Amino acid sequence: MxxxxxxxxxxxxxxxxxxxxxxxxxxxxxxxxxxxxxxxxxxxxxxxxxxxxxxxxxxxxxxxxxxxxxxxxxxxxxxxxxxxxxxxxxxxxxxxxxxxxxxxxxxxxxxxxxxxxxxxxxxxxxxxxxGLSPDVKGLDYFIPAAAQVKLADYGIKSPYVLFAIGAAHQTKVLSYPKMIELIDSIDHQVVLIGDDWDEKIGYRLATLFPEKVLNLCTRTSIAQSASLIQQAAMVITHDSSMMHVAAALKHPNLFTIWGSTHPGLGFTPYQTAFTAVENTNLACRPCSTQGSNVCPLGHFSCLNSLDLTVLKGAAQAL
The missing domain is CATH 3.40.50.2000 (Glycogen Phosphorylase B;)
Incomplete structure (x- = not known):
């Protein structure tokens, strides 16, 4: 064989x-x-x-x-x-x-x-x-049965918004004030997932919005995070690994936030519907192929001046 x-x-x-x-x-x-x-x-x-x-x-x-x-x-x-x-x-x-x-x-x-x-x-x-021909089935990710999350175990009530707040590099991540602006506009429960780096931001957001935000950063495995993504009414990610997890699960209400990188580089959710939220008025984008931790021009306008209207409207429509 x-x-x-x-x-x-x-x-x-x-x-x-x-x-x-x-x-x-x-x-x-x-x-x-x-x-x-x-x-x-x-x-x-x-x-x-x-x-x-x-x-x-x-x-x-x-x-x-x-x-x-x-x-x-x-x-x-x-x-x-x-x-x-x-x-x-x-x-x-x-x-x-x-x-x-x-x-x-x-x-x-x-x-x-x-x-x-x-x-x-x-x-x-x-x-x-x-030398291979693609099919039309998108990405694959299989959630083990043991990793399926029961929402009640975490006090999560549907419909909720899943916000994967991190990414590999800081120029791909919304600033803290912008995260506050976004979450403040959402009427539903917001569940945060992320790694060790994101946990402190998640803690601060949950402290600011104790009745709305559930900070699960570092508390769920990749598979458990995928289960939370699958059950969410709306998923918001940056250009990050969780974006591809959501794409593999074919989530029907996926929104992706773009900063220093650009959808044109070819790393968008593959063969699934999504809405890209980006600042298209900047001549400096993209400034990196994979992101970096410092804005080369020092203003970080790609995300500091990002219009969140599309995200706010989608959350209000749930």
Whole structure:
């Protein structure tokens, strides 16, 4: 039986963006066993995926990891990460992989010149570079039964607004005053999710709005957060991993906030409806391909001057 190895070490959103490729590979090679090589901390993202036979978790020693993988005797290798570590792993496996095209030069040119020559969505670019044809099923994420959240256990009442308040970089995140402005306009319960970095902001917002805001930052796993997203009447995210989780769940009322990055870079929710909320009047956007922690011009106008009317109106219509 044929064995196929797909390599994608990190991170949450980027891994979810590879799930259509895994699904299409399984459809093209139905008798093959597809294995995933990823960081051990992200292995759980593949739980319940019917297209994956086995997940191998990398824990820091590439030589040992390669030795483990060599025992499997893979027939094909797909490098879906294309960085130094994935290059080295392929060399240690003695395999010449099929690789994605990151369009690094075109992405940098978009930032520098504001002229976008990128051919569509990142996922579709990856399909084309691998010689595969995409289906129309979007991203995959499967919530384990044990992670399904009972709203009553947290005191959540429907309909509620789920707000994923964080992102990997600060220039992708609404300022604290803007978060206050947004939450103040919402009449329904607002449930916050996020990581350690977001928890302090979540605490402050819950303190300001004790009857409205439930701060669950750091209190839910990725799968539990996905369950909360699935049950929400409205989901608000930044350009972040939770945006892709919501996209994988095909949430029907998804709103995405954009700051220093730009939908034109190709990282939008894939093959699902969404509303992009962005400041389109700035000549400085995008200023980064993936976000940064400091505004290069010092004004942070992309988010400080963001018009929240669309978000407010959608929340009021629930």
């Amino acid at each position: 044929q064995k196929i190895l797909c390599i994608r070490f990190s991170s949450i959103g980027d891994i979810l963006l590879t799930t259509p490729i895994i699904r299409v590979l399984k459809a093209q090679f139905p008798n093959a066993k597809i294995h995933i090589a990823t960081k051990a901390s992200f292995a759980h993202l593949w739980d319940g995926n019917p297209h994956v036979a086995q997940v191998h978790g990398y824990q820091g020693n590439l030589w040992e990891f390669a030795a483990e993988l060599r025992k499997e005797g893979f027939d094909k290798v797909y490098d879906l990460h294309k960085n130094l570590r994935s290059h080295m792993l392929c060399l240690l496996l003695g395999k010449f992989p099929k690789q994605i095209n990151k369009y690094t030069a075109a992405r940098k040119a978009f930032v520098q010149t504001k002229l976008n020559t990128l051919p569509g969505h990142l996922v579709d670019r990856n399909f084309a570079s691998l």
